[in-house]
Amino acid sequence: MDTFFTTQHASLTALRREIHQHPELGFEEFQTAQRVKSLLTQLDIPFVDNIGQTGIVATVTGNLPDNGRRIGLRADMDALPLQEKNQHAYSSQVDGCMHACGHDGHTTILVGVAQYLAKHRDFAGTIYLIFQPAEEGRGGGDQMVKDGLFTRFPMDEIYGLHNWPYLAAGKIAVLDGPAMAAGDRLSISIRGLGGHGGATPHLTIDPLRISADLITTLHTIIGREIAPLDQAVLSLCAIQSGDMNAFNVIPDTAEIIGTVRTFKPEIQDQMEAAIKRICAGVAATYGAEISVDYERIIPATINTPACAQFVRDTIEAHFEPGTLDTDTPPTFGGEDFSFMLNEVPGAYIFLGSARHDDDEPLHSPHFDFNDAVIPTGAKLLTMTALNALKR
Structure with a gap:
């Protein structure tokens, strides 16, 4: 798996930067959603779109006899109404709109998961890949739930992650109970x-x-x-x-x-x-x-303790020693993944992305997702889903 994501790293980085150049606000992610759907079509992964307006749910079914297990993985797609002040070759081409929270990276990571699962279906059960719109205060998670996310795609557990520039790149933190306010x-x-x-x-x-x-x-x-x-x-x-x-x-x-x-x-x-x-x-x-x-x-993001412990066990089993961080506290930032956790057990994971001690914070006009953590994030979600199917 490490080799796979290392091989895909360059193309996934290019995708992340492409999405970064074309940011879209909540419920307006038409171009981003179309790009995701095009990639899913190339991978021969079926999907349903227009869930929660611009949301997408892709279905990956294993080739082994079905064990009845259903696991969800979620990434958000929207950007912020903010003027980018970076001078990158891939900086936002949309005035007053930029990916200042790393959702371009989250979307890319979940595409990487889709790429791996499309080629490695030697598992039992079903994994749903959820590309959510409008996380930034517009209620996209709530809209997907109200639009039948869990009735149309029943899930035993659901997992998501957020890049965390307050934690060293490559470190991963999973909290019991409250994670975000x-x-x-x-x-x-x-x-x-x-x-x-x-x-x-x-x-x-x-x-x-x-x-x-x-x-x-x-x-x-x-x-x-x-x-x-x-x-x-x-x-x-x-x-x-x-x-x-x-x-x-x-x-x-x-x-x-x-x-x-x-x-x-x-x-x-x-x-x-x-x-x-x-x-x-x-x-x-x-x-x-x-x-x-x-x-x-938005309600508080409350991790299911058993699911949080399961993710920590997965990290310790499949990542380098020292990857698991146990010092990260809950944050008073908000996250509408909480609407999904209110319906289904699961956990929200912090993926360390800091390059240096003085990295730009989330929602800064100088923020830029750290592409170096794409393979780590993709492996994390993939291993979490595959191991959860066996539980």
Whole structure:
């Protein structure tokens, strides 16, 4: 298997860079999906498209007598609305859009798995290759599930990976339980009463002053209402109010946007309740109107412990000693693979991709997937699927 992926490394790298040049946003991955479908057709692997809009599910059936086992492998295809600042020969050719999270690499890795399985069908059972759209906040995983992913393609387990530039290239980490956080969107609207900032400020209900009090008070939730061992993050990331050219005009309204990240549903409930309670209290204090729109976008990514241990066993059995990393903590980033793990047991794997200690982080305009880890990722998913079929 190592020899196979080493041989395919150059062509897979070329594919990754081709996809990188032509990034597409969520539910708009028409060219990427067409490229994947063309490759699957060449490999004589049947597939069904338009699942969750632009998603694809390919089916690889082993040549040995069917044992009834069904395993899913998933990769995401979408890019981000970000202007690339790299100067590579293969940099994005689409203004304001780039692969800044490595989904071009994930797609390529799963194509590599397809190439191997097409030539090595000496296994029993079925492996589904899932090319998912719209992971970046647009709910592609949820859409695939709602479109019958697991009813049309029943699976015993499902696995996915994410390149991890915070971990040395070639290292692999698999966590028990929470791997990535639930991602909630918080929108707060404040309606006060505007007026003259010099002559009659006492007649106003100042939404900026209310915003300042509200921001400070909301940030006490983590330190004083959430138990120290129950992790949570509250980030208020933007505020809009007034006109920068109207230096003496107190506005009527203000808007605050932010995010809440948690690992446990009960802490998620506690955060939402506390935010709404504080907003109601501040509104009463100042005589303003404050409305809260709390949207639960993606659930936490929770690995099935038995599946996580199975992947760790696979790594220790089929990779060089020291490949398995046991120090990587859960991350407060979000991942809508969680919708799939809510339906089927499985695990989400971190594939180390750091070239140096100062690699660009995910979602940076300077980020670029490390092509050196393509063979490792392809072997990892392939071995995981083949071994899972035997369980």
